[in-house]
Amino acid sequence: MRKDIFQKKMIIIRHKYISLLIICFTIMVIAGLYQKQGYTNLNEVDTPLENYATGILTEQSVEMQIEVMSNELKNQPIILAVTCESDYYFRYSCATQKVTIDKIFVGNDFQEGQEISILMSNLIETKDDEEALINGKPIINMGYTNQMKKGNKYLVFLSRKLENGNQNDIFLFSDEFRINPVFSYTDIVNIPLESEVNYASAISYKEAKENEFFFNNQESIDKFALFKKDIINSYQPD
Numbered sequence: 001m002r003k004d005i006f007q008k009k010m011i012i013i014r015h016k017y018i019s020l021l022i023i024c025f026t027i028m029v030i031a032g033l034y035q036k037q038g039y040t041n042l043n044e045v046d047t048p049l050e051n052y053a054t055g056i057l058t059e060q061s062v063e064m065q066i067e068v069m070s071n072e073l074k075n076q077p078i079i080l081a082v083t084c085e086s087d088y089y090f091r092y093s094c095a096t097q098k099v100t101i102d103k104i105f106v107g108n109d110f111q112e113g114q115e116i117s118i119l120m121s122n123l124i125e126t127k128d129d130e131e132a133l134i135n136g137k138p139i140i141n142m143g144y145t146n147q148m149k150k151g152n153k154y155l156v157f158l159s160r161k162l163e164n165g166n167q168n169d170i171f172l173f174s175d176e177f178r179i180n181p182v183f184s185y186t187d188i189v190n191i192p193l194e195s196e197v198n199y200a201s202a203i204s205y206k207e208a209k210e211n212e213f214f215f216n217n218q219e220s221i222d223k224f225a226l227f228k229k230d231i232i233n234s235y236q237p238d
Helices: 001-039 059-075 219-232
Strands: 053-054 078-084 089-091 094-106 115-121 140-142 155-159 170-172 183-184 203-204
Touching: 059 219, 094 155, 183 219
Parallel strands: 053 140, 115 170
Antiparallel strands: 053 203, 078 094, 078 155, 089 094, 094 115, 155 183
């Protein structure tokens, strides 16, 4: 008799457990479908960057970065001349760009003509965080550097390959640099950018998209232009 009662109790517990699993699974499916309805694939949107605001670097920070880069760029384990092959490719909270290697200044296990991806943005906010919005737009961290333009040649300084467990060759910049160490071999006119809000140094990307770097005054632009010229002259692709 006791054995029968025990078996019945186990059957009831098993049924309750199965029912609970079904309920949890149903909730997860419903939540997933709800989130999918609000999801936008930015890779299918025209000019997706114009839906964002981005940061502006102040004069003091630019001067500090020039000092850091002057000391550390030459020590980077990967220095390449590349041709940009794509616009931003948006991934989960980040974005990459594809390039083809034209010349290898420093670096092992690379070949000219090889295609790799570079992590250009490591933080993309969403509209869910209203406190982080700039005039209604979420922030994208672009390393105070514009996206590379398809077909143009660039000098890039990379620190390591992302160990992400798949076949994608994604390479990262050193964390020492606030400004992405990506320099166009083409001269680009930069203009000072003014923050759109009082509580942060940020501007709509649409207003900054013609710049190569995002700085807030002409003096910073001029200093960095001289610094860039010296760097470019040290690593010529031809």
